[in-house]
Amino acid sequence: MSKNVLEQLECPVCIEYMLPPITLCGNGHNICSSCKQKIQKCPTCREPLSDTRNWALEKLAVQVDCPCANKPHGCTLTFPIALIREHENVCQFCPFGCPLNCRIKCNWTGSLTEIKGHVLHKHKKLVRRLRRLGLSKPTVGEYRKDKGYVNILLSNDNLFFEAYDVIGDAFYYIIQYIGPEKEASQFKYRFVLESGAEEITVCKVASSYNTDVEEVYRMGKCVKLFCDTVESFLREDKKLEFHVEILKVKETPK
Numbered sequence: 001m002s003k004n005v006l007e008q009l010e011c012p013v014c015i016e017y018m019l020p021p022i023t024l025c026g027n028g029h030n031i032c033s034s035c036k037q038k039i040q041k042c043p044t045c046r047e048p049l050s051d052t053r054n055w056a057l058e059k060l061a062v063q064v065d066c067p068c069a070n071k072p073h074g075c076t077l078t079f080p081i082a083l084i085r086e087h088e089n090v091c092q093f094c095p096f097g098c099p100l101n102c103r104i105k106c107n108w109t110g111s112l113t114e115i116k117g118h119v120l121h122k123h124k125k126l127v128r129r130l131r132r133l134g135l136s137k138p139t140v141g142e143y144r145k146d147k148g149y150v151n152i153l154l155s156n157d158n159l160f161f162e163a164y165d166v167i168g169d170a171f172y173y174i175i176q177y178i179g180p181e182k183e184a185s186q187f188k189y190r191f192v193l194e195s196g197a198e199e200i201t202v203c204k205v206a207s208s209y210n211t212d213v214e215e216v217y218r219m220g221k222c223v224k225l226f227c228d229t230v231e232s233f234l235r236e237d238k239k240l241e242f243h244v245e246i247l248k249v250k251e252t253p254k
Contacts, residue, residue: 008060009060011031012030013031013035013038013039014035017066019061021053023049023050023051025041025042025044025049026042029043029047030057031049062082065078065080068084068088070093073093073094089181092111092113094112095111096115096178099115100119106123112180119152123152128153128154130153130246135244137243138242139151139241140241141242142239143238148163148165149164158177158179158187160176160189160206160246163213164223164240169227169228171224171229172217174217175246176216177207181210184206184208185206186249187206187246189203189204190203190247191203191243191244194243200225204222206246
């Protein structure tokens with residue numbers, strides 16, 4: 001019965017399970033509240049949509065457990081429809097895209113547990129290993145306004161996306177955790193520029209790689225320095241040399 005009910009609860013437009021309010025068209029076809037706001041006619045029969053509620057289906061919707069959308073990828077859990085999307089946002093079987101896709105156009109997708117193998121196999125030249133303690137060995141990258149810098153960092157079996165960009169008169173550096181979104185705030189990173197006796201150190205909490213890099217830049221939740229400041233640390237060959245350290249955020253005693 002649950003399987004038959006679940007089929008009736010699928011919205012014909014977005015194929016997501018419908019939550020109240022569920023409305024009908026003139027011929028009795030259902031549609032979810034989100035899709036109803038985007039279209040004018042029933043996708044099944046092209047009749048005008050109405051505000052009539054399908055009360056019987058709504059009562060079933062709050063009682064039936066449904067499988068996670070990641071079931072084809074290995075998830076065996078079920079939840080009430082009202083909670084399923086919350087679970088899917090953190091499900092370990094959720095298909096992830098290649099963390100480098102935003103820069104080098106890699107269309108690979110797979111589970112979280114497969115990402116490490118993918119980047120080590122396909123993007124080995126862009127993987128950098130960090131020591132468990134202390135700052136990394138000096139990293140050298142091009143400093144150009146028309147070309148950004150990207151890398152994958154491997155630190156104590158944890159994966160991170162690393163990038164910097166020069167935009168306008170500002171330099172942005174970011175590290176994002178490649179893993180469950182809720183765990184990203186458990187890590188912080190320290191970015192260090194050195195030149196003789198001068199040093200600049202900035203420490204930030206890592207963001208999730210599910211968050212758009214441009215959005216993180218806009219919110220300022222990254223290293224942000226004036227270009228004039230950064231350029232004073234450039235080497236003679238005009239390349240940027242820096243250190244980075246990734247640390248666990250210490251929990252505040254209760």
